[in-house]
Amino acid sequence: MQILLILAHPDQSSLNHAIALEVKRVLEREGHDVIFHDLYREAFDPILPAREIPRDIPLDPVITNHCHELVYADGIVIVHPNWWGQPPAILTGWIDRVIRPGVAYRFVGDDNGEGVPEGLLKARAALVINTSNTSEERENLVFGDPLERIWRDCVFGLCGVYEFHRQTLRIVVTSTPEQRETWIKEAGDLAVRIFSEA
Numbered sequence: 258m259q260i261l262l263i264l265a266h267p268d269q270s271s272l273n274h275a276i277a278l279e280v281k282r283v284l285e286r287e288g289h290d291v292i293f294h295d296l297y298r299e300a301f302d303p304i305l306p307a308r309e310i311p312r313d314i315p316l317d318p319v320i321t322n323h324c325h326e327l328v329y330a331d332g333i334v335i336v337h338p339n340w341w342g343q344p345p346a347i348l349t350g351w352i353d354r355v356i357r358p359g360v361a362y363r364f365v366g367d368d369n370g371e372g373v374p375e376g377l378l379k380a381r382a383a384l385v386i387n388t389s390n391t392s393e394e395r396e397n398l399v400f401g402d403p404l405e406r407i408w409r410d411c412v413f414g415l416c417g418v419y420e421f422h423r424q425t426l427r428i429v430v431t432s433t434p435e436q437r438e439t440w441i442k443e444a445g446d447l448a449v450r451i452f453s454e455a
Contacts, residue, residue, distance in 0.1 A: 261330035265337040265348035277336040283445040303350015323355040339389040342403040361416040376417015389427040
């Protein structure tokens with residue numbers, strides 16, 4: 258399988274980086290072709306310019322490449338921290354610029370002017386791995402777990418990727434090195450399991 262792996266964390270020594278590198282390592286060991294993007298390291302420009310909003314226009318070559326990789330991916334993995342109940346801005350900008358109409362979804366029929374979304378992605382499964390400093394109980398009761406809704410319903414569900422998995426590792430700020438090593442291994446094992454079954 259061709260797996261698209263997107264990492265969004267600015268610190269090269271972060272748990273997010275270690276997780277992404279482990280996921281890449283174990284998926285490649287299993288024979289998958291992994292396309293890996295560290296958005297911060299690559300200095301991905303998250304700003305959607307007005308000229309890019311229309312659907313059928315020539316895109317910047319970097320964005321064209323990202324779109325091509327997304328369209329042909331058999332699986333997608335996203336690794337990022339929970340910042341204010343949302344992905345980091347650089348990753349939100351990647352969504353804005355890459356998960357485009359005509360690439361990841363289109364509107365068909367009529368829904369009182371809005372149209373009915375139809376997913377275009379061929380990916381069979383998606384995995385999102387988040388780090389967090391908020392307890393699960395507080396995340397669910399106080400905030401309603403917005404990342405679950407964003408990724409499951411607003412992104413992957415709309416784009417036709419219905420096999421969705423999410424792992425949240427918490428609480429990072431008080432975790433021990435041993436706990437982090439366990440999390441890293443568990444993330445890799447989960448990725449292998451998901452994409453061997455997809």
